[in-house]
Amino acid sequence: MKQQREGLLLVVSGPAGVGKGTLDKALMDRNSKIKMSVSTTTRAPRPGEIEGVHYFFKTEEEFKAMVDRGEFLEYMHVFGSNYYGTPRSFVEQQLSHGFDVILEIDVQGAMKVKQAFPNAVLIFITAPSMSEIKSRLIGRGTETMEQVEKRFATAFEEVKMIPHYDYVIVNDVVDVAVHRMEAILEAERCRVSRSSELLESIQDIEGGK
Amino acid sequence: MKQQREGLLLVVSGPAGVGKGTLDKALMDRNSKIKMSVSTTTRAPRPGEIEGVHYFFKTEEEFKAMVDRGEFLEYMHVFGSNYYGTPRSFVEQQLSHGFDVILEIDVQGAMKVKQAFPNAVLIFITAPSMSEIKSRLIGRGTETMEQVEKRFATAFEEVKMIPHYDYVIVNDVVDVAVHRMEAILEAERCRVSRSSELLESIQDIEGGK
Numbered sequence: 001m002k003q004q005r006e007g008l009l010l011v012v013s014g015p016a017g018v019g020k021g022t023l024d025k026a027l028m029d030r031n032s033k034i035k036m037s038v039s040t041t042t043r044a045p046r047p048g049e050i051e052g053v054h055y056f057f058k059t060e061e062e063f064k065a066m067v068d069r070g071e072f073l074e075y076m077h078v079f080g081s082n083y084y085g086t087p088r089s090f091v092e093q094q095l096s097h098g099f100d101v102i103l104e105i106d107v108q109g110a111m112k113v114k115q116a117f118p119n120a121v122l123i124f125i126t127a128p129s130m131s132e133i134k135s136r137l138i139g140r141g142t143e144t145m146e147q148v149e150k151r152f153a154t155a156f157e158e159v160k161m162i163p164h165y166d167y168v169i170v171n172d173v174v175d176v177a178v179h180r181m182e183a184i185l186e187a188e189r190c191r192v193s194r195s196s197e198l199l200e201s202i203q204d205i206e207g208g209k
Numbered sequence: 210m211k212q213q214r215e216g217l218l219l220v221v222s223g224p225a226g227v228g229k230g231t232l233d234k235a236l237m238d239r240n241s242k243i244k245m246s247v248s249t250t251t252r253a254p255r256p257g258e259i260e261g262v263h264y265f266f267k268t269e270e271e272f273k274a275m276v277d278r279g280e281f282l283e284y285m286h287v288f289g290s291n292y293y294g295t296p297r298s299f300v301e302q303q304l305s306h307g308f309d310v311i312l313e314i315d316v317q318g319a320m321k322v323k324q325a326f327p328n329a330v331l332i333f334i335t336a337p338s339m340s341e342i343k344s345r346l347i348g349r350g351t352e353t354m355e356q357v358e359k360r361f362a363t364a365f366e367e368v369k370m371i372p373h374y375d376y377v378i379v380n381d382v383v384d385v386a387v388h389r390m391e392a393i394l395e396a397e398r399c400r401v402s403r404s405s406e407l408l409e410s411i412q413d414i415e416g417g418k
Contacts, residue, residue: 124401126411162408167399170407180399187396190376190389192333198379199371202335 007033007095008188010181011113012104014125015155017136019171023125024102026178034185035094037103040066040075043082056087074105074112086113100185107161114164121188123181124165128172130156216242216304217397219390220322221313223334224364226345228380232334233311235387243394244303246312249275249284252291265296283314283321295322309394316370323373330397332390333374337381339365 014020028034040056042063051057058066063083067075075085086103094101103113103120113120127133133155137148162168167184171177188194223229237243249265251272260266267275272292276284284294295312303310312322312329322329336342342364346357371377376393380386397403 123399129411159411162401162404162411165401167396168401168404168407169399170411180395183392183395184399186389186392187376190332190378190393192371192374192377195371195377198377202338202368202371202379 005098005189007098007100008185009091009095009113009117009120010034010100010102010185011110011120011122012102012125013107013110013122013158013161013165014171015127015133015158016151017133017140017155018125018127019174019177020104020125022174023169023171023177023181024104026174027102027181030178031100031182033098034100034102037086037094037101038090040072040085040087041082056090073103073116074109076109088116091117107158107164111161111164119194121167121184122165123167123169123184124162125169125171125177126159126162128170130159214307214398216307216309217394218300218304218322218326218329219243219309219311219394220319220329220331221311221334222316222319222331222367222370222374223380224336224342224367225360226342226349227334227336228345228383228386229313229334231383232378232380232386232390233313235383236311236390239387240309240391242307243309243311246295246303246310247299249281249294249296250291265299282312282325283318285318297325300326316367316373320370320373328403330376330393331374332376332378332393333371334378334380334386335368335371337379339368 012020012024024036028036038052038054038056040058040063042058042060043055045051045055045057049055060083063075063085066072066085066087071088072085073088073091075083077083086105086109091101091103105113110122114122127136130152134148134152137143137151137155143151169177169180192199221229221233233245237245247261247263247265249267249272251267251269252264254260254264254266258264269292272284272294275281275294275296280297281294282297282300284292286292295314295318300310300312314322319331323331336345339361343357343361346352346360346364352360378386378389401408
């Protein structure tokens with residue numbers, strides 16, 4: 001009998017510019033059993049986007065029916081814009097096949113996922129300080145100063161939500177931060193609260209499998 | 210500002226013969242910032258035993274005075290035998306210097322430590338099954354069959370206490386098990402519940418230290 005090997009759902013949040021995407025990618029490069037969650041959206045596919053790889057593409061009608069059937073771990077709809085959601089079935093399928101699933105999502109979405117899926121592990125990625133977050137936003141050079149200010153205000157609100165997360169990682173050196181994510185996955189697999197199967201098997205006087 | 214660097218108190222329990230000592234030693238060999246807790250006892254020093262390294266040696270009177278002053282995280286006294294206890298001051302000193310401290314202790318002691326020191330991380334080490342625990346006890350060849358039966362009965366009671374622990378590690382392959390202990394330490398350092406200093410520092414708009 002092995003330690004827990006059903007996958008873990010890893011919810012990753014953090015302010016824009018702290019390097020969440022870089023960490024997720026590095027984590028997947030180093031671990032073949034980790035996948036990104038695939039979202040469902042009502043927006044049209046862009047050239048090169050593949051159904052089931054980049055998104056699950058649905059009409060608004062289909063999307064709303066999925067909402068009604070409770071098929072999303074969370075979803076959002078910006079007024080006058082498209083719907084985006086995290087389909088529960090895709091996540092659960094990957095987990096049951098032993099894949100860990102990363103869901104990169106904002107703090108509001110993360111809180112909804114935690115409610116719908118209490119077993120999820122919530123990680124908040126941050127820079128060492130708010131001023132560092134600001135420098136990184138400016139350093140990206142992709143936004144106007146007004147946009148930077150707006151993103152910074154959002155970041156300030158996001159950081160206030162850290163107490164609702166399980167773990168916080170300061171992304172200072174990418175390798176160190178990725179190693180911490182790996183350690184969290186490994187440790188969570190040893191959690192007693194996730195090991196009911198293992199506990200039964202140990203107590204099996206015949207020795208289990 | 211770095212992640213949490215005050216040390217962690219690691220409470221390690223598990224049935225006789227599952228290899229707790231081997232794991233603790235391997236963990237310390239690989240990490241210079243981990244130390245074993247040093248117990249206080251009323252028994253006389255044996256040749257070669259050094260005060261403060263193997264034990265803190267006290268008279269029964271001194272020991273009882275320490276009990277009265279609440280200076281132990283836990284202690285035990287086998288009737289007609291010696292006292293053994295875990296001095297809180299030693300543990301706290303090491304932790305404040307950034308050392309992680311391992312306390313290898315039985316399940317009753319572990320429960321007392323958890324009460325006295327809620328920040329402790331409780332790890333239960335086990336073999337894959339009860340029958341494997343039995344084979345390992347017999348395999349040691351150091352006990353009579355009667356003693357083995359007695360230890361096995363104890364093991365059976367101990368395993369029932371796993372739900373009170375934070376983590377359970379199956380010691381199948383030593384390297385894998387040690388790696389899991391290291392992962393638990395690293396993950397626990399990222400726990401939001403241990404990161405109050407970090408959180409303050411992030412929110413410091415001036416950028417912290």
